Amino acid sequence: MTDATADMFDEGVLALEGGGDEGPAPRDIIVSYGFWIFILSDMVLFSALFASYAVLAGRTAGGPSGAQLFDLRRVFAETACLLLSSFCCGLMSLSIEARRVRATYIGAALTFALGAVFLALEFSEFAGMALAGDGPARSAFLSAFFTLVGTHGAHVTCGLIWLTVMMAQVATLGFRDKVVRRLRCFALFWHALDIVWVALFTVVYLIGAR
Protein backbone atom coordinates (compact mmCIF):
# COMPACT_ATOMS: atom_id res chain seq x y z
CA MET A 1 0.00 0.00 0.00
CA THR A 2 1.47 3.36 -0.96
CA ASP A 3 1.64 6.23 1.49
CA ALA A 4 -0.95 8.15 -0.50
CA THR A 5 -3.42 5.26 -0.29
CA ALA A 6 -2.67 4.86 3.40
CA ASP A 7 -3.42 8.54 3.96
CA MET A 8 -6.75 8.12 2.20
CA PHE A 9 -7.55 5.27 4.55
CA ASP A 10 -6.51 7.42 7.51
CA GLU A 11 -8.71 10.27 6.38
CA GLY A 12 -11.66 8.01 5.79
CA VAL A 13 -11.81 8.55 1.99
CA LEU A 14 -11.29 4.86 1.45
CA ALA A 15 -12.68 2.19 3.72
CA LEU A 16 -12.13 -1.55 3.87
CA GLU A 17 -15.05 -3.94 3.90
CA GLY A 18 -15.47 -5.27 7.41
CA GLY A 19 -13.86 -2.25 9.03
CA GLY A 20 -17.13 -1.41 10.76
CA ASP A 21 -18.88 1.95 10.64
CA GLU A 22 -15.68 3.74 11.57
CA GLY A 23 -13.45 2.12 8.94
CA PRO A 24 -10.00 0.75 9.69
CA ALA A 25 -8.00 2.13 12.59
CA PRO A 26 -5.47 4.90 11.86
CA ARG A 27 -1.90 3.89 11.09
CA ASP A 28 -0.55 5.18 14.42
CA ILE A 29 -2.68 2.63 16.26
CA ILE A 30 -2.04 -0.25 13.84
CA VAL A 31 1.75 0.21 13.95
CA SER A 32 1.99 0.53 17.74
CA TYR A 33 -0.45 -2.31 18.32
CA GLY A 34 1.42 -4.60 15.95
CA PHE A 35 4.65 -3.81 17.76
CA TRP A 36 2.92 -4.46 21.08
CA ILE A 37 2.04 -7.96 19.80
CA PHE A 38 5.71 -8.45 18.84
CA ILE A 39 6.82 -7.40 22.32
CA LEU A 40 4.43 -9.89 23.91
CA SER A 41 5.79 -12.66 21.68
CA ASP A 42 9.28 -11.60 22.80
CA MET A 43 8.08 -12.08 26.38
CA VAL A 44 7.08 -15.63 25.45
CA LEU A 45 10.64 -16.18 24.16
CA PHE A 46 12.04 -14.94 27.47
CA SER A 47 9.58 -17.11 29.42
CA ALA A 48 11.06 -20.21 27.75
CA LEU A 49 14.57 -19.09 28.72
CA PHE A 50 13.40 -18.34 32.27
CA ALA A 51 11.81 -21.78 32.48
CA SER A 52 15.00 -23.54 31.35
CA TYR A 53 17.04 -21.42 33.78
CA ALA A 54 14.70 -22.29 36.65
CA VAL A 55 14.94 -26.00 35.81
CA LEU A 56 18.74 -25.95 35.51
CA ALA A 57 19.61 -23.44 38.25
CA GLY A 58 20.74 -26.17 40.65
CA ARG A 59 22.74 -28.23 38.11
CA THR A 60 26.19 -26.82 38.76
CA ALA A 61 28.06 -30.05 37.92
CA GLY A 62 30.53 -29.41 40.73
CA GLY A 63 31.17 -25.90 39.43
CA PRO A 64 30.46 -22.60 41.15
CA SER A 65 26.91 -21.68 42.12
CA GLY A 66 25.24 -18.32 41.74
CA ALA A 67 26.02 -17.41 45.35
CA GLN A 68 29.76 -17.74 44.59
CA LEU A 69 29.66 -15.92 41.25
CA PHE A 70 27.23 -13.01 41.56
CA ASP A 71 28.29 -9.58 42.74
CA LEU A 72 25.10 -7.85 43.88
CA ARG A 73 26.70 -4.39 43.94
CA ARG A 74 27.37 -4.69 40.22
CA VAL A 75 23.82 -5.94 39.66
CA PHE A 76 22.48 -2.97 41.62
CA ALA A 77 24.50 -0.59 39.40
CA GLU A 78 23.18 -2.35 36.28
CA THR A 79 19.61 -2.08 37.58
CA ALA A 80 20.02 1.63 38.33
CA CYS A 81 21.43 2.28 34.82
CA LEU A 82 18.62 0.49 33.05
CA LEU A 83 15.88 2.07 35.17
CA LEU A 84 17.26 5.59 34.64
CA SER A 85 17.70 4.82 30.94
CA SER A 86 14.02 3.83 30.76
CA PHE A 87 13.10 7.08 32.55
CA CYS A 88 15.18 9.16 30.11
CA CYS A 89 13.49 7.32 27.23
CA GLY A 90 10.16 8.46 28.71
CA LEU A 91 11.39 12.06 28.79
CA MET A 92 12.53 11.64 25.19
CA SER A 93 9.02 10.45 24.26
CA LEU A 94 7.56 13.64 25.78
CA SER A 95 10.00 15.76 23.75
CA ILE A 96 9.07 13.85 20.59
CA GLU A 97 5.34 14.44 21.11
CA ALA A 98 6.13 18.14 21.66
CA ARG A 99 8.36 18.05 18.52
CA ARG A 100 11.34 19.54 20.39
CA VAL A 101 14.48 18.48 18.51
CA ARG A 102 17.18 19.49 21.01
CA ALA A 103 15.41 17.92 23.98
CA THR A 104 14.91 14.75 21.93
CA TYR A 105 18.64 14.55 21.20
CA ILE A 106 19.51 15.11 24.87
CA GLY A 107 17.01 12.46 26.01
CA ALA A 108 18.32 10.01 23.40
CA ALA A 109 21.94 10.68 24.39
CA LEU A 110 21.17 10.01 28.08
CA THR A 111 19.16 6.89 27.20
CA PHE A 112 22.03 5.64 25.04
CA ALA A 113 24.78 6.44 27.56
CA LEU A 114 23.02 4.70 30.46
CA GLY A 115 22.23 1.68 28.27
CA ALA A 116 25.87 1.54 27.17
CA VAL A 117 27.09 1.63 30.80
CA PHE A 118 24.69 -1.24 31.55
CA LEU A 119 26.13 -3.26 28.66
CA ALA A 120 29.71 -2.51 29.73
CA LEU A 121 28.97 -3.74 33.28
CA GLU A 122 27.34 -6.89 31.92
CA PHE A 123 30.21 -7.51 29.51
CA SER A 124 32.83 -7.17 32.25
CA GLU A 125 30.85 -9.64 34.38
CA PHE A 126 30.69 -12.16 31.51
CA ALA A 127 34.36 -11.68 30.64
CA GLY A 128 35.43 -12.10 34.27
CA MET A 129 33.46 -15.33 34.60
CA ALA A 130 34.66 -16.74 31.27
CA LEU A 131 38.31 -15.90 32.01
CA ALA A 132 38.04 -17.64 35.39
CA GLY A 133 36.95 -20.81 33.55
CA ASP A 134 33.27 -20.40 34.46
CA GLY A 135 32.00 -19.87 30.92
CA PRO A 136 28.78 -21.28 29.47
CA ALA A 137 30.42 -24.68 28.92
CA ARG A 138 31.17 -25.18 32.63
CA SER A 139 27.76 -26.45 33.77
CA ALA A 140 24.09 -26.59 32.80
CA PHE A 141 23.46 -23.79 35.28
CA LEU A 142 26.01 -21.54 33.56
CA SER A 143 24.72 -22.45 30.07
CA ALA A 144 21.21 -21.39 31.11
CA PHE A 145 22.57 -18.28 32.87
CA PHE A 146 24.57 -17.05 29.86
CA THR A 147 21.70 -17.79 27.47
CA LEU A 148 19.09 -15.93 29.52
CA VAL A 149 21.17 -12.91 30.55
CA GLY A 150 22.96 -12.84 27.18
CA THR A 151 19.66 -12.77 25.26
CA HIS A 152 18.58 -9.76 27.29
CA GLY A 153 21.96 -8.13 26.66
CA ALA A 154 21.58 -8.81 22.92
CA HIS A 155 18.18 -7.10 23.01
CA VAL A 156 19.74 -4.07 24.73
CA THR A 157 22.49 -3.99 22.09
CA CYS A 158 19.86 -4.05 19.30
CA GLY A 159 18.00 -1.26 21.13
CA LEU A 160 21.12 0.94 21.20
CA ILE A 161 21.73 0.40 17.48
CA TRP A 162 18.06 1.14 16.78
CA LEU A 163 18.22 4.34 18.84
CA THR A 164 21.29 5.50 16.90
CA VAL A 165 19.54 4.85 13.59
CA MET A 166 16.44 6.71 14.79
CA MET A 167 18.48 9.77 15.77
CA ALA A 168 20.04 9.74 12.29
CA GLN A 169 16.51 9.66 10.86
CA VAL A 170 15.41 12.56 13.06
CA ALA A 171 18.46 14.49 11.88
CA THR A 172 17.88 13.79 8.18
CA LEU A 173 14.10 13.34 7.86
CA GLY A 174 12.85 15.34 10.84
CA PHE A 175 9.71 14.49 12.79
CA ARG A 176 7.68 13.18 9.88
CA ASP A 177 4.90 10.75 10.70
CA LYS A 178 6.69 7.51 10.02
CA VAL A 179 9.75 8.56 12.00
CA VAL A 180 7.55 9.42 14.99
CA ARG A 181 5.78 6.05 14.70
CA ARG A 182 9.15 4.26 14.75
CA LEU A 183 10.27 6.29 17.74
CA ARG A 184 7.10 5.28 19.59
CA CYS A 185 7.85 1.62 18.84
CA PHE A 186 11.38 2.10 20.15
CA ALA A 187 10.02 3.52 23.41
CA LEU A 188 7.74 0.48 23.82
CA PHE A 189 10.73 -1.81 23.19
CA TRP A 190 13.01 -0.02 25.66
CA HIS A 191 10.43 0.05 28.49
CA ALA A 192 9.65 -3.64 27.88
CA LEU A 193 13.35 -4.54 28.19
CA ASP A 194 13.41 -2.88 31.60
CA ILE A 195 10.44 -5.04 32.65
CA VAL A 196 12.35 -8.16 31.58
CA TRP A 197 15.33 -6.97 33.62
CA VAL A 198 13.12 -6.68 36.73
CA ALA A 199 12.23 -10.37 36.40
CA LEU A 200 15.85 -11.17 35.59
CA PHE A 201 17.57 -9.49 38.54
CA THR A 202 14.97 -10.94 40.90
CA VAL A 203 14.98 -14.55 39.67
CA VAL A 204 18.61 -14.92 38.57
CA TYR A 205 20.60 -12.62 40.82
CA LEU A 206 18.69 -11.93 44.04
CA ILE A 207 17.22 -15.41 44.49
CA GLY A 208 20.27 -17.07 42.87
CA ALA A 209 22.76 -15.34 45.16
CA ARG A 210 21.11 -16.67 48.32
Add this chain to the structure above:
Amino acid sequence: MADPGPLSSAARDLAPGANARDPGVANYLIGLGLAVILTGASFWAAGTHLIWSQAVPIALAVLAIAQMGVHLVFFLHLSSAPDNTNNILALAFGILIVFLVVAGSLWIMANLNANMLPMSELMRMQR
Protein backbone atom coordinates in the same frame (compact mmCIF):
# COMPACT_ATOMS: atom_id res chain seq x y z
CA MET B 1 -12.53 15.77 4.31
CA ALA B 2 -13.72 18.47 6.64
CA ASP B 3 -16.14 16.19 8.45
CA PRO B 4 -14.42 13.17 9.91
CA GLY B 5 -17.78 12.02 11.25
CA PRO B 6 -17.54 9.21 13.75
CA LEU B 7 -13.78 9.04 13.15
CA SER B 8 -13.03 11.36 16.05
CA SER B 9 -10.05 10.12 18.00
CA ALA B 10 -12.02 10.00 21.26
CA ALA B 11 -14.05 7.07 19.96
CA ARG B 12 -10.88 5.21 18.99
CA ASP B 13 -8.76 2.76 20.89
CA LEU B 14 -5.55 4.16 22.30
CA ALA B 15 -2.29 2.87 20.83
CA PRO B 16 -0.06 0.95 23.25
CA GLY B 17 2.25 3.40 24.99
CA ALA B 18 0.10 6.40 24.09
CA ASN B 19 -1.02 8.52 27.01
CA ALA B 20 -4.15 10.59 26.58
CA ARG B 21 -4.69 11.61 30.17
CA ASP B 22 -1.51 12.85 31.78
CA PRO B 23 1.22 13.43 29.21
CA GLY B 24 3.53 15.18 31.66
CA VAL B 25 6.87 14.62 33.35
CA ALA B 26 5.09 14.05 36.67
CA ASN B 27 3.76 10.72 35.41
CA TYR B 28 7.27 9.44 34.68
CA LEU B 29 8.63 10.87 37.95
CA ILE B 30 5.99 8.99 39.98
CA GLY B 31 6.86 5.81 38.09
CA LEU B 32 10.58 6.32 38.69
CA GLY B 33 10.01 6.99 42.39
CA LEU B 34 7.89 3.87 42.89
CA ALA B 35 10.35 1.75 40.87
CA VAL B 36 13.29 3.03 42.96
CA ILE B 37 11.44 2.19 46.19
CA LEU B 38 10.52 -1.31 44.98
CA THR B 39 14.02 -2.02 43.62
CA GLY B 40 15.57 -0.83 46.89
CA ALA B 41 13.15 -3.03 48.84
CA SER B 42 14.09 -6.04 46.68
CA PHE B 43 17.84 -5.64 47.24
CA TRP B 44 17.24 -4.98 50.95
CA ALA B 45 15.00 -8.06 51.33
CA ALA B 46 17.59 -10.26 49.59
CA GLY B 47 20.28 -9.37 52.12
CA THR B 48 18.39 -8.88 55.37
CA HIS B 49 18.00 -11.30 58.25
CA LEU B 50 14.85 -9.58 59.48
CA ILE B 51 12.65 -11.72 57.19
CA TRP B 52 12.25 -15.42 57.75
CA SER B 53 14.64 -16.81 55.15
CA GLN B 54 12.12 -19.26 53.64
CA ALA B 55 9.79 -16.36 52.87
CA VAL B 56 12.36 -14.16 51.10
CA PRO B 57 11.85 -15.62 47.58
CA ILE B 58 8.09 -15.04 47.89
CA ALA B 59 8.71 -11.47 49.06
CA LEU B 60 11.08 -10.90 46.12
CA ALA B 61 8.52 -12.29 43.67
CA VAL B 62 5.80 -10.01 45.05
CA LEU B 63 8.09 -6.96 44.84
CA ALA B 64 9.11 -7.85 41.25
CA ILE B 65 5.50 -8.27 40.10
CA ALA B 66 4.59 -4.98 41.76
CA GLN B 67 7.46 -3.25 39.97
CA MET B 68 6.42 -4.72 36.62
CA GLY B 69 2.96 -3.29 37.26
CA VAL B 70 4.47 0.14 38.00
CA HIS B 71 6.41 0.02 34.74
CA LEU B 72 3.32 -1.03 32.76
CA VAL B 73 1.17 1.75 34.22
CA PHE B 74 3.60 4.68 34.45
CA PHE B 75 6.04 3.98 31.57
CA LEU B 76 3.84 2.07 29.11
CA HIS B 77 0.67 3.94 30.17
CA LEU B 78 -1.59 0.91 30.29
CA SER B 79 -4.88 1.58 32.01
CA SER B 80 -8.22 -0.08 32.57
CA ALA B 81 -10.04 2.53 30.47
CA PRO B 82 -12.22 1.29 27.59
CA ASP B 83 -9.80 2.69 24.99
CA ASN B 84 -7.14 0.33 26.36
CA THR B 85 -9.17 -2.89 26.25
CA ASN B 86 -7.36 -4.30 23.21
CA ASN B 87 -3.93 -3.60 24.71
CA ILE B 88 -4.93 -5.23 28.01
CA LEU B 89 -6.43 -8.27 26.26
CA ALA B 90 -3.23 -8.81 24.27
CA LEU B 91 -1.21 -8.45 27.46
CA ALA B 92 -3.47 -10.89 29.29
CA PHE B 93 -3.00 -13.48 26.56
CA GLY B 94 0.77 -12.95 26.70
CA ILE B 95 0.77 -13.43 30.46
CA LEU B 96 -1.28 -16.62 30.06
CA ILE B 97 1.29 -18.09 27.64
CA VAL B 98 4.20 -17.00 29.85
CA PHE B 99 2.52 -18.63 32.85
CA LEU B 100 1.83 -21.86 30.94
CA VAL B 101 5.43 -22.11 29.68
CA VAL B 102 7.10 -21.38 33.02
CA ALA B 103 4.75 -23.23 35.37
CA GLY B 104 4.28 -26.13 32.94
CA SER B 105 8.03 -26.62 32.47
CA LEU B 106 8.73 -26.53 36.20
CA TRP B 107 5.85 -28.92 36.93
CA ILE B 108 6.86 -31.45 34.26
CA MET B 109 10.55 -31.37 35.14
CA ALA B 110 9.84 -31.78 38.85
CA ASN B 111 7.65 -34.80 38.06
CA LEU B 112 10.31 -36.28 35.79
CA ASN B 113 12.91 -35.88 38.49
CA ALA B 114 10.68 -37.61 41.01
CA ASN B 115 9.82 -40.48 38.67
CA MET B 116 13.26 -41.08 37.17
CA LEU B 117 15.55 -43.78 38.41
CA PRO B 118 18.64 -42.43 40.13
CA MET B 119 21.50 -42.03 37.66
CA SER B 120 23.55 -44.82 39.27
CA GLU B 121 20.65 -47.28 38.79
CA LEU B 122 20.32 -46.24 35.12
CA MET B 123 24.01 -46.86 34.51
CA ARG B 124 23.79 -50.28 36.16
CA MET B 125 20.83 -51.27 33.97
CA GLN B 126 22.63 -50.25 30.78
CA ARG B 127 25.56 -52.49 31.53
